[in-house]
Amino acid sequence: xxxxxxxxxxxxxxxxxSAALAHFVSPLWLWFTVFIGVNMLQASVTGFCPxxxxxxxxxxxxxxxxx
Numbered sequence: 001x002x003x004x005x006x007x008x009x010x011x012x013x014x015x016x017x018s019a020a021l022a023h024f025v026s027p028l029w030l031w032f033t034v035f036i037g038v039n040m041l042q043a044s045v046t047g048f049c050p051x052x053x054x055x056x057x058x059x060x061x062x063x064x065x066x067x
Contacts, residue, residue, distance in 0.1 A: 004063030006055045011040055 001009075014036050021029035043049040056062070 001060065002063035003052050003055045003060050004065045006060050007043075007049060007051045007065075010051050010055075011036060 015033055018029050018032040018036065022033070039050075043052075
């Protein structure tokens with residue numbers, strides 16, 4: 001797995017977790033979903049992604065999007 005796929009998988013898991021928390025705990029958890037979406041949007045524009053930096057430090061090999 002490369003960083004690109006790891007970031008997408010991590011974002012997907014976080015969105016599903018926040019949706020589950022919003023359903024079972026409190027609708028306020030939807031703000032976490034909004035945060036994830038905004039972070040993904042800014043990463044697509046700027047190329048800066050905190051999750052990619054963390055995965056790189058963990059030794060995940062580089063992909064074409066986050067070098």
